[in-house]
Amino acid sequence: MIVASPWFHVVRRASAARRLYCFPYAGGTITAFRPLASDIRRDVELCLASLPGRGPRLSEPPEDDLHRLVSSLADGVLEPGAHEFAFFGHSMGALLSFEVARELRRRGSRLPAGVIVSAARAPQFVGSGDERRHHDLPTDEFIHYVRSLGGTAPEVFDSPELMDLLLPALRADFKICESYRHVDGPPLSSPLMVLFGEQDAEVRPQHVAGWPLHTTRECTLRGFIGGHFFIERHWSEVAGLINDFLEGAWGASA
Numbered sequence: 001m002i003v004a005s006p007w008f009h010v011v012r013r014a015s016a017a018r019r020l021y022c023f024p025y026a027g028g029t030i031t032a033f034r035p036l037a038s039d040i041r042r043d044v045e046l047c048l049a050s051l052p053g054r055g056p057r058l059s060e061p062p063e064d065d066l067h068r069l070v071s072s073l074a075d076g077v078l079e080p081g082a083h084e085f086a087f088f089g090h091s092m093g094a095l096l097s098f099e100v101a102r103e104l105r106r107r108g109s110r111l112p113a114g115v116i117v118s119a120a121r122a123p124q125f126v127g128s129g130d131e132r133r134h135h136d137l138p139t140d141e142f143i144h145y146v147r148s149l150g151g152t153a154p155e156v157f158d159s160p161e162l163m164d165l166l167l168p169a170l171r172a173d174f175k176i177c178e179s180y181r182h183v184d185g186p187p188l189s190s191p192l193m194v195l196f197g198e199q200d201a202e203v204r205p206q207h208v209a210g211w212p213l214h215t216t217r218e219c220t221l222r223g224f225i226g227g228h229f230f231i232e233r234h235w236s237e238v239a240g241l242i243n244d245f246l247e248g249a250w251g252a253s254a
Contacts, residue, residue, distance in 0.1 A: 006057075007076030008047040012037055017083040018250065019045040020242070021112075023073070023093030023100075025119070025229075026173035027146070027166060029055035032090070039239030044246065049073060049093070053169035062172035066180060070096065074103040086114045086246055090231060092177050094120030098214070101188055111190050114249035115215075116242060118195040119228050121203050122210030123182040133178045139167065146170060191217035193245045195238065197230035198223045220245070 008021065009030050020040060024032040030048040037046055051069070053062025063069045073096060077085065089097035094117035101112055120126075143163065192215045196208045212219035222241060224230040231238055 005076045005079045007050060007073055009050050010045055010047050012046045014043050014045045018043065019047050019085040021047045021077060021085055021087050023049045023089035023096040025091035025093055026177065027170040035235040036239050039236055041243045041246065053172060058165065062169040064172035064175045066176045070099045070103050073100045078109060084250060085112055086249060087112045088116040088242060090118040091120055092173050094118055095126060095177065095180060098123060101190060102185060114191045114245055116193045116245060118231060119197060119200060119203055121207035123214065124210055125207045126182060127178055127180040187213065188215050189217065191215060191249060192219040194219065194221045196223055197226040197228055199226060200228045202228050
């Protein structure tokens with residue numbers, strides 16, 4: 001694996017100076033988007049966010065402050081190398097991709113050519129008060145909730161030692177999501193693509209319908225059969241949609 005910065009790992013180099021930065025769901029590691037590597041267009045570098053408290057950064061304390069996390073991720077995106085880039089995030093990662101794009105705009109930096117958000121409420125519906133707080137539940141209840149979402153191998157829950165290692169990062173990630181309060185600002189000038197599971201109990205149609213407010217460009221909504229982790233059943237189709245989206249964002253010559 002090639003390390004681009006402490007915050008991103010490049011799992012595949014490409015000749016073109018274009019990158020797709022991928023931001024994981026709560027508790028996700030750099031392996032979260034590995035299935036994309038075989039199907040994403042070959043002229044795009046695939047860069048996976050590496051967050052503290054998990055994976056190769058397991059020894060570091062997890063970050064539970066959104067502003068510090070977003071600032072560090074924006075620093076990583078601005079590492080020299082790629083001239084053009086796009087974002088893709090699932091669940092918590094969608095929130096991160098949106099806020100990192102806004103942070104880049106605040107800095108007067110280059111913006112992503114496009115932002116793809118998956119299994120995520122529009123920002124105005126995140127932490128809106130209509131959901132329970134889970135990050136500070138007793139351990140057994142918290143684990144039961146995380147298990148109910150899917151996306152984590154069952155054997156992880158059967159290993160107390162492994163759960164002890166993962167719980168701090170999981171709680172930190174859920175705290176970020178459940179403490180988030182959207183601050184109004186101008187819509188992004190990057191086009192959006194919104195992917196969602198039609199049976200997702202966490203992200204309902206009314207939550208998805210709010211995303212077009214956050215771009216001055218086109219916003220494409222695409223539903224899939226499945227729940228919050230529908231992507232696990234649809235990796236090839238998701239990759240195809242991302243490829244089409246990137247071709248539109250960067251042009252047919254990308």
